[in-house]
Amino acid sequence: MRHTYCVSPVKWTASLGGLLDATMTYKRPADRFTKQAKAEGFAARSVYKLEEIDRRVRLFKPGMKVLDLGAAPGSWSQYAAPKVGSKGHVVAVDLVPLRAPMPPHVVSMQLDLLGDRSDLAMYGPFDVVMSDMAPHTSGVAFADAARSEELASIAVDVANEWLKPGGTLVTKVFLGDGFEPLRASMRAIFKEVRVIKPEASRRESVEIFLVGLLRKNQAKPAM
Ligand SMILES: C[S@@+](CC[C@H](N)C(=O)[O-])C[C@H]1O[C@@H](n2cnc3c(N)ncnc32)[C@H](O)[C@@H]1O
Numbered sequence: 001m002r003h004t005y006c007v008s009p010v011k012w013t014a015s016l017g018g019l020l021d022a023t024m025t026y027k028r029p030a031d032r033f034t035k036q037a038k039a040e041g042f043a044a045r046s047v048y049k050l051e052e053i054d055r056r057v058r059l060f061k062p063g064m065k066v067l068d069l070g071a072a073p074g075s076w077s078q079y080a081a082p083k084v085g086s087k088g089h090v091v092a093v094d095l096v097p098l099r100a101p102m103p104p105h106v107v108s109m110q111l112d113l114l115g116d117r118s119d120l121a122m123y124g125p126f127d128v129v130m131s132d133m134a135p136h137t138s139g140v141a142f143a144d145a146a147r148s149e150e151l152a153s154i155a156v157d158v159a160n161e162w163l164k165p166g167g168t169l170v171t172k173v174f175l176g177d178g179f180e181p182l183r184a185s186m187r188a189i190f191k192e193v194r195v196i197k198p199e200a201s202r203r204e205s206v207e208i209f210l211v212g213l214l215r216k217n218q219a220k221p222a223m
Contacts, residue, residue: 070133145176
């Protein structure tokens with residue numbers, strides 16, 4: 001079985017004497033999580049971020065319905081699918097197709113979550129909404145954080161609309177000015193909000209995960 005690994009190139013923009021902007025791209029060397037993902041057949045090293053969050057807050061049970069936002073290449077859905085089992089469902093949504101093979105109880109959808117999300121209605125409500133969505137980074141920290149916060153606030157909106165009472169939201173966000181307002185918006189919906197920086201999240205990365213536990217109010221009924 002061949003998988004493609006989510007080892008994204010990093011862009012560096014260097015200003016040379018204020019006269020010239022040079023952009024260089026290099027590929028990160030494989031670290032232990034990348035090697036482990038390859039050995040265990042996962043599509044991306046990000047799986048170990050979810051695995052740690054799951055170890056700490058117990059996200060999944062057999063029979064649950066899970067919505068995976070920003071799911072490609074597919075490691076989070078690969079991880080969740082056996083946890084919820086064939087009586088559960090995973091709905092995996094991304095701009096691009098998944099690259100990992102999935103069992104039949106994983107449904108994949110290609111969708112821009114910044115646009116019309118009404119197609120989600122036919123699958124909700126969910127027990128867990130999880131978002132690892134990330135923008136294409138530009139290297140300009142405040143702009144990247146703003147775009148990540150926009151994606152995280154979409155995840156909060158989707159959870160507000162489609163999460164069952166008692167349900168859980170996990171969302172990635174890049175630390176920036178919008179972090180505290182985002183956390184406040186989650187506190188309005190969840191009984192508890194935790195901040196987790198998993199070991200597999202690179203130290204130099206500004207990404208962090210917000211976990212909303214025990215959704216307070218009623219989600220929309222299934223259609
Ligand atoms: C870090 S990757 C997710 C990795 C995935 N969790 C895994 O484990 O394989 C981030 C994903 O967010 C997706 N994404 C970014 N913006 C999106 C949007 N507006 N709608 C849907 N997906 C989006 C990207 O296409 C990309 O596949």
